[in-house]
Amino acid sequence: MVNPTAQDVKTGVILLAHGAPTRVADIPEYLKRIRGGTASSTEVIREITERYEAIGGSSPLLQITKAQAEALETFLNQEGDRFRVYIGMRNWYPLIEEAVQKAKDDGVERLIALCLAPQFSKWSTERYLNSFNEALGACDAGGIPVQFIKSWPNQPSLIDAFVERFRAAESDLKAKGYDTFHTVFTVHSIPSAYVEEGIDPYVQEYEKTLNGIRQQVPMEPWHQAYQSQGMIPCPWLEPSVEEILDKIADAGGKAVLIFPVGFVCDHIEILYDIDIGFKKYAEEKGLSLFRTESLNTSPLFIEALAGAIWEHLA
Incomplete structure (x- = not known):
């Protein structure tokens, strides 16, 4: 209305x-x-x-x-x-x-x-x-x-839209034979100094989105990561997706679902960083990598x- x-x-x-x-x-x-x-x-x-x-x-x-x-x-x-x-x-x-x-x-x-x-x-x-x-x-x-x-990190319909994408991906993975998988939430990384100096609420904003989703669809195991670090020579927020993939591989994981909740449509950080870069990295670690569909329209x-x-x- x-x-x-x-x-x-x-x-x-x-x-x-x-x-x-x-x-x-x-x-x-x-x-x-x-x-x-x-x-x-x-x-x-x-x-x-x-x-x-x-x-x-x-x-x-x-x-x-x-x-x-x-x-x-x-x-x-x-x-x-x-x-x-x-x-x-x-x-x-x-x-x-x-x-x-x-x-x-x-x-x-x-x-x-x-x-x-x-x-x-x-x-x-x-x-x-x-x-x-x-x-x-x-x-x-x-x-x-x-x-x-x-x-607007936890706007109710935004959370519902993300949950809808997760459930569709979960159903697809189970149809492929993956009854269990690791979910890796991602948002774009920023220089860590902004957070360490207490001037940027970005981490708390990220957690609002993550918590809103997990209240509707409890999931285990899950991980929180940052992606697409810039080319500026400074420390960026971690852990990176690569670090999380290393951790999953070391723990004997087999399937990974990347859940990019910091992006609302397909673009270079989705289509290249995840679909090409992270997928190749995961394969080298013996992992099968998938991602949720972007919100788009x-x-x-x-x-x-x-x-x-x-x-x-x-």
Whole structure:
């Protein structure tokens, strides 16, 4: 049911995502944006290019995010045409500034920005907030009332969507003959200094998602890991997925289900890091590795996005 406070007000919703190149030729410029204007080395460009070529030459992130936005707008407008949903990427096109300008041109009366990473981190999510605020200034849109949804790690429909994916994977593994398996939860790693200095609640945010899922589907054995550490030469949050796979192999495990709860759609960290990188590593350790299907346009996930928005309109 649409929240009554949303009635008769045109609300713009901007889904904020990291962004990804849609062709390998754009990778140097894409990496330059990520690094704040500094060009990457030839070696780094070559390595990232090889990863994108391994998943087909482009990321599906933009296509999936567009589909999520379209499904969300349809869902929100079940009782009237009051919402417009846009997408804005922090590191690629369409940029956040483009989304803000489009919303302003459409005459929205308020804006809600929702970061498509459920677990808040000062190292990552806050950068989206800063980019969004910069876009408001650049578009002279400071007069539009705005809200920024930065944390929704245990939104009920989000947990339900993850549980649905886990149960489907569990059923598939049992059909393949794996009555027991190790579940490895993952989120994107961040520099550990942010957590050690007590300025980032990321670990607690991660645990909210994990606990919400495990309350519905108790599972044993399970592990908590961090993946896709960056190329910045600093300590990153651990344990890494590789360390957990080593532990499972040493304990005589046979099957592993990777459960990436820090990501809401297929992109390079899913299609390469897990499906290619971790799978190869697991095979070398004598393990069979599987993963849960990404949320993508799951109806429950679209409902979760809507729920997070309605909660902020109350």
